[in-house]
Amino acid sequence: MRLTLRWAIALKLNPMRIVIVGGVAAGMSAASRAQRQRPDADIVVFEAGEYISYAACGLPYALGGELKEEGFGRLVIRTPEQMRGRGISVRLGHRVQGVDAQAGTVTVCGPDGAVTAEPYDRLLLATGSEPVRPPFAQTDLRGVHLLKTIPDGQALEETLRSSKRVCIIGGGYIGLEMAEILRGRGLSVVLVERAAEVASVLDGPLRAPVRAALEAGGVDVRTGVSVTGLTGQGRVTGVQTDAGLIRADTVLVAVGIRPRTELAQAAGVSLGATGAIAVNARQETGVPGIFAAGDCAESLHRVTGQPVYIPLALGANRMGRVAGVNMAGGDATFPGTLGTGIFKTFGLGVALTGLTQAQAEKAGLDAVSVDLTTTDAAGYHQDARPVHLRLTGERGTGRLLGAQMVAEEHHAAKRIDVVAALLGVGGSVQDLFESDLAYAPPFSSTWDFPLVAADRLLRQL
Amino acid sequence: MRLTLRWAIALKLNPMRIVIVGGVAAGMSAASRAQRQRPDADIVVFEAGEYISYAACGLPYALGGELKEEGFGRLVIRTPEQMRGRGISVRLGHRVQGVDAQAGTVTVCGPDGAVTAEPYDRLLLATGSEPVRPPFAQTDLRGVHLLKTIPDGQALEETLRSSKRVCIIGGGYIGLEMAEILRGRGLSVVLVERAAEVASVLDGPLRAPVRAALEAGGVDVRTGVSVTGLTGQGRVTGVQTDAGLIRADTVLVAVGIRPRTELAQAAGVSLGATGAIAVNARQETGVPGIFAAGDCAESLHRVTGQPVYIPLALGANRMGRVAGVNMAGGDATFPGTLGTGIFKTFGLGVALTGLTQAQAEKAGLDAVSVDLTTTDAAGYHQDARPVHLRLTGERGTGRLLGAQMVAEEHHAAKRIDVVAALLGVGGSVQDLFESDLAYAPPFSSTWDFPLVAADRLLRQL
Known part of the structure; x- marks a missing residue:
């Protein structure tokens, strides 16, 4: 111009x-x-x-x-x-x-x-x-933290230095990431989640391995439990729930934003x-x-x-x-979101993109999902670690709708991106199946797991 | 029916x-x-x-x-x-x-x-x-091996047990994979490649880090060197080249198939x-x-x-x-190949999909490539390791043509698959840029490296 x-x-x-x-x-x-x-x-x-x-x-x-x-x-x-x-x-x-x-x-x-x-x-x-600040968190008690900004982080760091027992309220991304971090600092950790399971954004079959990893990592996981208040004078001493009191000198509130x-x-x-x-x-x-x-x-x-x-x-x-x-006078458009997310907890990589089966059904789509448990590398290679993939497609159209993953070697969860890339262009399950993905034994099976899942899903569409 | x-x-x-x-x-x-x-x-x-x-x-x-x-x-x-x-x-x-x-x-x-x-x-x-068997390999000398079948592998295993000095002829996938394996067994390894550089399927900028890793791993790399014959009676004792004799008690010939x-x-x-x-x-x-x-x-x-x-x-x-x-009377079609390949050598992951710049030019396409050196995880995270990505697109159409990667944490090279998936559906560089890839600090930068490369490439198309 x-x-x-x-x-x-x-x-x-x-x-x-x-x-x-x-x-x-x-x-x-x-x-x-x-x-x-x-x-x-x-x-x-x-x-x-x-x-x-x-x-x-x-x-x-x-x-x-x-x-x-x-x-x-x-x-x-x-x-x-x-x-x-x-x-x-x-x-x-x-x-x-x-x-x-x-x-x-x-x-x-x-x-x-x-x-x-x-x-x-x-x-x-x-x-x-x-961060969502539920009524019980609206308190002057020391030791009660949210985590969103650098000052939040600095304040939590200060508290943790005199902490032994932490209660995390909320089993989403931040709660699960922090559970691993806090256990890594040698702290006792109780995680309270109101829903029936942690990582409740995932469909049911993917949640169990996440909980198992938390528990194997020494986290006391309490699901289906609602927090009703906090105890303490000056510094927090506990979290009151509908299933009893949880002692804690530090409380991290991570119930959404x-x-x-x-x-x-x-x-x-x-x-x-x-x-x-x-x-x-x-x-x-x-x-x-x-x-x-x-x-x-x-x-x-x-x-x-x-x-x-x-x-x-x-x-x-x-x-x-x-x-x-x-x-500034230019012309650009936002392509929209797939909600692609990933997090690490106790060595697991957890990822999702597009719609879960539950989200697809809620959106009125005729969705079908397949679950695959296999390995990230060739099954015979010593580096092969389990991966769980759920792939969701639409009956009739054959369209890809979404994927969810839990990988025991956390980096492997990044391979969700193959599905994310295809979702971004409105790709089909057939497109995924026909993808020419990279293979060598330390990296993948000959038919990499997204291809295997797509093959199975194709038979159900 | x-x-x-x-x-x-x-x-x-x-x-x-x-x-x-x-x-x-x-x-x-x-x-x-x-x-x-x-x-x-x-x-x-x-x-x-x-x-x-x-x-x-x-x-x-x-x-x-x-x-x-x-x-x-x-x-x-x-x-x-x-x-x-x-x-x-x-x-x-x-x-x-x-x-x-x-x-x-x-x-x-x-x-x-x-x-x-x-x-x-x-x-x-x-x-x-x-395996291509060049004239010099057509010999009865013991200690001269090809590697294609299980019996080939068993024979090489037997030879390696009494081996100290191995000469690998050929700097492609198999030669580079085997160089790492043989060094891992404590053997002295000389790798001879006729071309000017190892991994010559890659464009120039990607070859240097591969060679550097080989040399850091203790491999004596000799490029631009042609083999003219083998020496020995009964068992091989050396490889004759146009740049002198290389002593070896074992020779692996891996010059293509x-x-x-x-x-x-x-x-x-x-x-x-x-x-x-x-x-x-x-x-x-x-x-x-x-x-x-x-x-x-x-x-x-x-x-x-x-x-x-x-x-x-x-x-x-x-x-x-x-x-x-x-x-069997059904109807299926092969979608063709992108030549997506990956291999590991001395901890590096090396991958490519689609066309290199050289291949694109040879095919008469108006191709342009960008080179990006960054990290696989967020730059501030302790796990972040260097990755080199070359992304190639077509001027005028904006079409993706290919990608090449060298990743210092080898698993990261598998992320070439994002490009492979989009190439499979005829995707554009813009499609790649708009991909909603997964981000969390242990896995990626906010703008994961394929997105950064696509952004840079878009400005040159």
């Missing part, structure tokens, strides 16, 4: 002002891409916290001493100084309190308490998510049915000039085409990039 | 007779599928050797003591007795000498030397491949331009009733659509299945 001289001068004198609320995954991705798309834009990021662009998913590994260097600093991917060097202004400790979409301004409270109005041409809400949408609502931006901010594929909200991306926004599921709220890091980064390009 | 009673009786009295020449990957896959497709068929497999259905790719690992149980027996996947239990007659030590396509018979020489004519309704040539097509030629079956048997997607040769599958047959490359000869285990099994279904 060539600009006329007059336009070019106007742009130079009045550069586009892009304001981004939130400086973690989506916000900083957007800032980087907007800057690349439109180097003359005036880009300002307001971040309420002390850090930008940090890897929240790395917090368990910082607590586990599994980083290349000790401490939480290694999780910061980019500093405000680095962003400034790229022409992006980052203001830490600045909380955006309100949006006037008519006037095109945000009100910002700085670290000194001063409130100013800041103009924008394009505004990105990248306000992220926050919810989108932070207060600012969006104040600005008149609509939420979707999921409770997160509704956006189109360009990450535009219903209010002109206002975009949303990351853990505060919902997205379309690539299999069902329906809005979902599955806040994960890659999706947040991707949405941020799309928003950044579009805010 | 409903059969009339008369037809059914005729079939019962005269069941279809399927004769299969060769009882390894393609042959036994065909036998199994044909039996499943048509349980009443009379299926006979003639195998010249002593074993059927063995994992030739596992031979290096048997020699390396890396099997779950010692010895070569573990590499036999199915025995003749097991096949007989499924109604498939397997005749070991039976060499098929000729085919009379007019009469529909093969002449077979049994272990006792008796020659008989055996009728067939459908004939499968699954005669496989054999060629299709075994003598029987096909005798039967009047045409070969393709690659020198292997020409077949259509149903694995039919040009002669009615005669099929070919596995290492003796060529196949179409899924990227170029051109015939290629890339004999690999999965493709052989797949072709065998297709032939088996079709011989």
